[in-house]
Amino acid sequence: MDLRQIMEEKERKKLKETERAEGADLMETKEKPCILATIGQEGIYKCFASCIEKHFTIINSDTFVQERELLVHKIQAIFVLGQSIKVDHSLLQSLPKLKVVVNGGVGVDHLDIPLINSFGVKVCNTPHVVDNATADIGMGLMLASARKLVQGHNFSQYHESESLLESLLGNDVSGATLGIIGMGRIGYKVAKRAQGFDMKILYHNRHRRTEEEEKAVGAVYCEKMEELLKKSDFVMLVVNLSPQTQKLIGAKELAMMKPSSTLINISRGLVVDQDALLDALQRNIIKAAALDVTYPEPLPRDHPLLSFPNVIVLPHMGTHTVETTRVKVETMVINALATLNGEQPPNEVKI
Known part of the structure; x- marks a missing residue:
């Protein structure tokens, strides 16, 4: 290749580089x-x-x-x-x-x-994006309610004595029975986490999980929701909101739960009849409630649910990480x- 050809080749390369750069600039300014x-x-x-x-x-x-x-x-x-x-x-x-x-x-x-x-x-x-965070908040609410973490924090801030109060006695989660209503993706992840606490796991779902899936988390299927409500120490709601699930838990269902049980809602506020829940708490029909969701959201500051020491209410922050x-x-x-x-x-x- 002579000198002229070398120079022409350099010019062609230079022209191509210029065109490429101009194209890139055009893409950037598009x-x-x-x-x-x-x-x-x-x-x-x-x-x-x-x-x-x-x-x-x-x-x-x-x-x-x-x-x-x-x-x-x-x-x-x-x-x-x-x-x-x-x-x-x-x-x-x-x-x-x-x-x-x-x-x-x-x-x-x-x-x-x-x-x-x-x-x-x-x-x-x-x-799928929110599954883990939502399952985590469900477990967090259950632990916080059972072990009275909020009350313990308040005691540390405002205590007038050095001794723990009898009212701060909590309950063990390990070995207790967890009833999961709605064993979809999130409900199944809750079951996996609960298995780590050696909990007995019951679940109610529109469609039963496979035997292999049940065995993997040690879950027992309840064809009727009533059976789950009667046997569970903690009832966790993990259903989608639909016309069929609106006010799924009302006065009738709350009356079926143990007086020592706790209701946990990480689905949607309207899945629970809040007036019925308020009445159940006032009459000690159930022991406690832990809610990530309500209606409206957030609750008004003077809402009666916020006045109960045995109720935890979060501002729908289950996926807030x-x-x-x-x-x-x-x-x-x-x-x-x-x-x-x-x-x-x-x-x-x-x-």
Whole structure:
């Protein structure tokens, strides 16, 4: 190869490198798809916004309200965490380019899926992501209630004597009977954890688990929920909210439980008739309750349930961990990207 050919080859390489660099710049400057989301205390926390901003331009709900006319034609996806954005007919009608509503979490009872689908818009959620954190909070509530951890903490803060009070006597979890109502993914993970405490595990489910699955966690199936209620020291609710499970636990069911038993709810507040629960606690029909979910959420500060020393009420924080929330947001992004790229999203919810 002579000098002229060498120089020409160098020029060709240089030209290709320039074209490649220009192409990269063009990709970087290409406008990202716009999504509507609430970034801040009532939606997706700011610390997770960067997970989204790699792929999307975020239009905060406050900005959308202020500049609605300029932004309605840009939004292609909505990210809903909790009930931060109300996806109603008016909003759907105003967003002609909307392709997907992605919910952070499993429960989509706050979304009108048939209505959303009628606009040609898909609905996705983030199943499996929340399983471990929710199972953990169930065990945490059971332990905290049985061993009176909240009362013990309060004693440390405000005690007037050095001696522990008789009222702080708790109950052993090890060896006790746990009844799980709803042995889906999360319920099964609860059973695995309870097995580590040598608990006797009963469960009631629409569909019985396989014999192999039952043996793996030492669980015994109760065809009728009544049998589970009568035998359990702790009753944990892990069902989805549906018309069939709304107020699943009412006065009749509470009356079947042992006077020494504890009700634990990590599903949805409406699964329990709160008025019936309040009455059962006032009349000592059951010993205690530990709730991650209520209606409304949070409860008003003067709600009677908050006045009972034997009741623990959390503000629906079962999935409220750094690790779970990060994966939740990342899964929301994956679903949105797939939909906007014309692919089938991995977690579409169909009715």
